Amino acid sequence: xxxxxxxxxxxxxxxxxxxxxxxxxxxxxxxxxxxxxxxxxxxxxxxxxxxxxxxxxxxxxxxxxxxxxxxxxxxxxxxxxxxxxxxxxxxxxxxxxxxxxxxxxxxxxxxxxxxxxxxxxxxxxxxxxxxxxxxxxxxxxxxxxxxxxxxxxxxxxxxxxxxxxxxxxxxxxxxxxxxxxxxxxxxxxxxxxxxxxxxxxxxxxxxxxxxxxxxxx
Numbered sequence: 001x002x003x004x005x006x007x008x009x010x011x012x013x014x015x016x017x018x019x020x021x022x023x024x025x026x027x028x029x030x031x032x033x034x035x036x037x038x039x040x041x042x043x044x045x046x047x048x049x050x051x052x053x054x055x056x057x058x059x060x061x062x063x064x065x066x067x068x069x070x071x072x073x074x075x076x077x078x079x080x081x082x083x084x085x086x087x088x089x090x091x092x093x094x095x096x097x098x099x100x101x102x103x104x105x106x107x108x109x110x111x112x113x114x115x116x117x118x119x120x121x122x123x124x125x126x127x128x129x130x131x132x133x134x135x136x137x138x139x140x141x142x143x144x145x146x147x148x149x150x151x152x153x154x155x156x157x158x159x160x161x162x163x164x165x166x167x168x169x170x171x172x173x174x175x176x177x178x179x180x181x182x183x184x185x186x187x188x189x190x191x192x193x194x195x196x197x198x199x200x201x202x203x204x205x206x207x208x209x210x211x212x213x214x215x216x217x
Contacts (some may be wrong), residue, residue: 065116066119072106109123138161
């Protein structure tokens with residue numbers, strides 16, 4: 001799959017082991033401490049590599065962040081396709097959108113984008129593309145069920161679901177949970193009404209295959 005970012009690189013193969021290790025380290029720092037902790041020195045220390053290697057693979061920190069976002073975007077596209085192909089796509093979409101880990105790092109990217117124009121433009125571009133894919137998935141899934149769309153089109157329902165799940169996860173990360181149990185119960189009642197009891201396997205979100213660990217430079 002082509003990278004959503006189309007990021008140019010200075011040296012080294014995209015799947016070179018050290019590059020993958022640096023991206024893993026940057027993502028771990030972002031998850032644990034927030035985007036402000038992701039500096040070239042901290043990334044190198046976390047990866048156990050020399051700081052010079054950060055700029056060998058990424059000319060600037062913007063380029064590193066774009067590569068990290070591109071990798072995350074490809075993962076989300078992969079999981080979205082799994083949701084579409086699952087026997088219960090609406091359950092799968094709900095779980096994908098209420099994943100705390102995924103939403104947490106997405107919040108960091110959005111916060112980072114406020115300070116880096118290149119990343120902001122890329123996030124907006126991908127978000128538009130991903131929203132259209134979600135609407136297509138939602139429309140295809142809802143066509144299986146006898147649900148009228150006079151009041152709520154698939155587009156409106158998708159936006160409402162995305163907004164609701166983001167608020168739930170963001171508030172949970174802050175430790176705020178008032179009204180969350182009732183909201184989850186409401187959503188699960190409707191999902192059960194439309195698709196029956198959840199029957200997805202617990203491992204339905206298989207990570208995308210990667211050969212980065214097998215490539216040395």
